Amino acid sequence: MAYELYYWDGLQGRGEFVRLALEEARAPYVEVARGRPEDGLGEGAMLALMDSKDEPHPPFAPPFLRDGDLIIPQSANILFYLGEKLGLAPRDDxxxxxxxxxxxxxxxxxxxxxxxxxxxxxxxxxxxxxxxxxxxxxxxxxxxxxxxxxxxxxxxxxxxxxxxxxxxxxxxxxxxxxxxxxxxxxxxxxxxxxxxxxxxxxxxxxxxxxxxxxxxxxxxxxxxxxxxxxxxxxxxxxxxxxxxxx
CATH class of the missing domain: 1.20.1050.10 (Glutathione S-transferase Yfyf (Class Pi); Chain A, domain 2)
Structure with missing residues (x-):
């Protein structure tokens, strides 16, 4: 399954730090906010997830990443999560x-x-x-x-x-x-x-x-x-x- 990256459309911002890692690793990912609403994507889908009353751990603000059922907020935290998975971090201390x-x-x-x-x-x-x-x-x-x-x-x-x-x-x-x-x-x-x-x-x-x-x-x-x-x-x-x- 592709990673889902949530960040504002039209901005590099803090989302760009995550994009570079995904691009270097050629990892499949979808930019949710840059997608079409008719496909269930777009900034509306991102805002709905942030405002969700059902999500047990809603993110405060983008960027955040969805990997299956797991939502990881904050660019440094996302990269810490992705680092080993994408071969972009040491496996030791x-x-x-x-x-x-x-x-x-x-x-x-x-x-x-x-x-x-x-x-x-x-x-x-x-x-x-x-x-x-x-x-x-x-x-x-x-x-x-x-x-x-x-x-x-x-x-x-x-x-x-x-x-x-x-x-x-x-x-x-x-x-x-x-x-x-x-x-x-x-x-x-x-x-x-x-x-x-x-x-x-x-x-x-x-x-x-x-x-x-x-x-x-x-x-x-x-x-x-x-x-x-x-x-x-x-x-x-x-x-x-x-x-x-x-």
Whole structure:
């Protein structure tokens, strides 16, 4: 049976981290919210499951994954579940290290979201632009270098070499790092202009993931939703700056 992935239609968002793992493994899956209502799919079907009074453990918000009768919420949790099944996680205790890295990536994603919605998700960006500018400045000058410097060091200190974050083979954390870097380049092209010089190993990892046959095919397909200004990674020129600039 195909996995059922639930996430908003038209957005990469947090769902994209799960899509990359499914695409790399060539696992059969259905994007429920992108389907047709006449087929029992669409965003209405996703919302109905979230609001269900019969489901014993209804999910709070997408993304979530259905595998048979089991519903797994939260992108990092979904990847922890899928990792071993799809051959994208170690079978020993290092799987917890991979999961920890995924949770740290999720922390960065939350901070990226808060650069354009620092006061409230229910408010429009235009209602919090001044606060967003201050938050984006701090993220670019302090938080992004701290996170990316950490991930670069993880690659450098991997006993199995710097081709992967953990061990000597691809894990879902490598795929998610690709997506994080793609999102940062889209949202902050000025701030990431010298990314390759500053984070040589991360840039090489990003390129290696993009060149993997299944990922390359996915990136070139219509299944890959373009980054846009309604997702987590948004490009607002007024929030982008060179690190440390006035």
């Amino acid at each position: 290092l799987r917890y290290v991979v999961h920890g890295l995924q949770l740290t990536i999720a922390d960065v994603v939350t901070e990226v979201h808060d650069t354009h919605h620092p006061i409230g998700s229910g408010l429009y960006y235009e209602d919090q632009k001044e606060a967003a500018k201050a938050r984006a400045t701090d993220f670019i000058d302090h938080r992004m270098p701290k996170f990316m410097g950490y991930f670069e060091r993880v690659l450098k200190q991997n006993p199995k070499g710097d081709a992967h974050l953990v061990g000597d083979s691809l894990t879902y954390a490598d795929l998610s790092m690709f997506q994080l870097i793609e999102g940062l380049h889209y949202a902050f092209p000025r701030a990431t202009k010298r990314f390759r010089q500053r984070y040589r190993r991360l840039a090489a990892l990003r390129d290696a993931v993009a060149a993997r046959p299944n990922i390359a095919a996915y990136l070139a397909s219509e299944r890959r939703i373009p980054l846009n200004e309604t997702g987590i990674f948004r490009h607002y020129p007024e929030l982008d700056r060179s690190p440390g600039s006035d």
